Structure formats: C-alpha cells, structure tokens
Amino acid sequence: MKWFTHPDKVCMTYYKHLKLSLTFAYLMQKGAIKSFIHAFLPDYCITSTTDINEKITTLLKTNGCHKEDKHKEN
Numbered sequence: 001m002k003w004f005t006h007p008d009k010v011c012m013t014y015y016k017h018l019k020l021s022l023t024f025a026y027l028m029q030k031g032a033i034k035s036f037i038h039a040f041l042p043d044y045c046i047t048s049t050t051d052i053n054e055k056i057t058t059l060l061k062t063n064g065c066h067k068e069d070k071h072k073e074n
Contacts, residue, residue, distance in 0.1 A: 011065035020063055027052050 002008065007017040034048035 012063070016063075020059065023059065024056060027056055 004014060007014050010017070012020070031049060031052040034045040034052075038045040038048065
C-alpha cells in the first residue's frame with residue numbers, strides 16, 4: 001500500500017514529485033521577493049514575474065503526465 005496516490009496519478013515517483021514541488025516553492029518565493037522589490041523600486045526586477053511564470057509553466061508541461069481527468073485539489 002502506498003501512502004500517497006497523487007504522485008502516481010501524475011506519473012511521478014514520490015521523490016521526483018518532492019523535488020519538483022520544492023522547486024516550485026523556491027521559484028514562487030523568489031518571485032514573491034522580486035515582486036516586493038519591484039513594487040517599491042519599479043525599475044528593478046521588471047521581467048522577473050514573467051520569467052518565473054514561464055519557468056513554472058515549462059516545468060509543469062514537461063514533468064509527469066497530463067491525464068484527461070484533471071484533479072481539483074487545493
């Protein structure tokens with residue numbers, strides 16, 4: 001019996017899913033910091049939000065499988 005079913009549903013091992021999820025957490029934290037800086041200093045970190053969004057989108061599209069039945073988990 002496996003403890004978690006989600007990694008299997010997206011065709012990933014537990015550890016690959018863990019690494020990818022931690023990568024997302026890192027990128028989002030980095031994006032939050034750069035967005036905060038940009039809010040006060042608009043000439044800095046101008047494209048950082050777009051750059052991080054594109055990186056996350058690419059990672060989502062290129063990792064795991066994409067089954068027809070989308071999960072609605074929070």
